[in-house]
Amino acid sequence: MKSNNALKRYAAPLLATAALIAFMIAVPDLAPKTAASLIGQIKTMLLVVPPIFLLLGLLDVWVPRETMIRFMGPDSGIKGPIIAFALGSAAAGPLYGAFPVAAVLMKKGSSFTNILIFIGAWSTTKVPMFLFETQALGYRFALSRLAIDLVGIVVIALALKTVIPVKEVEQIYKASETERK
DSSP states (O other): HHHHHHHHTTTHHHHHHHHHHHHHHHHHHHHHHHHHHHHHHHHHHHHHHHHHHHHHHHHHHHSSSSHHHHHSSTTTTTTTHHHHHHHHHOOSOOOOGHHHHHHHHHEEEEEEEEHHHHHHHHHHOOOOHHHHHHHHHHHHHHHHHHHHHHHHHHHHHHHHHHHHHHHHHHHHHHHHHHHHH
16 A cells, blocks of 8 residues: 555656656667756756755754744735745745745745745745846846736735635645655
8 A cells, every 4th residue: 555655656756757768768869968967957956955955954943933923924914925035035046946945934834825925036036146137137127027026926926825725725734744744
């Protein structure tokens, strides 16, 4: 029974691995490039994921749940989204790094809207990207894109909060609790 659950749980990665192997066999000319790309992605992940988990451990231990609820919980007011934007914008690393952080924020009592804002900010409002755009494309472009992103992230977060049923949100929070154990 347990191996059946493991098979179901890892069905997508196993299927992707099988598809990659089939591709490399079917198109042997691209196999070296494919393998090099895969190795590069694994190296990147090994450089990014451990520091994220170290910071998550510290966040989990150092920040009491009551503090997180006060600053990012459902009744946090405007400071919740501002903190979510700041955390997401200051974060480093690819988007897949945001999801373990979001799980810890959920465990600590952050509201679903603030979690969505955090993920949106992580994906679009990074400080280094803003600085690059400022130099490459000018302040006007960078500030315009940032303003549009800020509004867009809030609109999308509120729309998702409205559309996703409460029971489903509760299941997401429950899953974040069980995944951390």
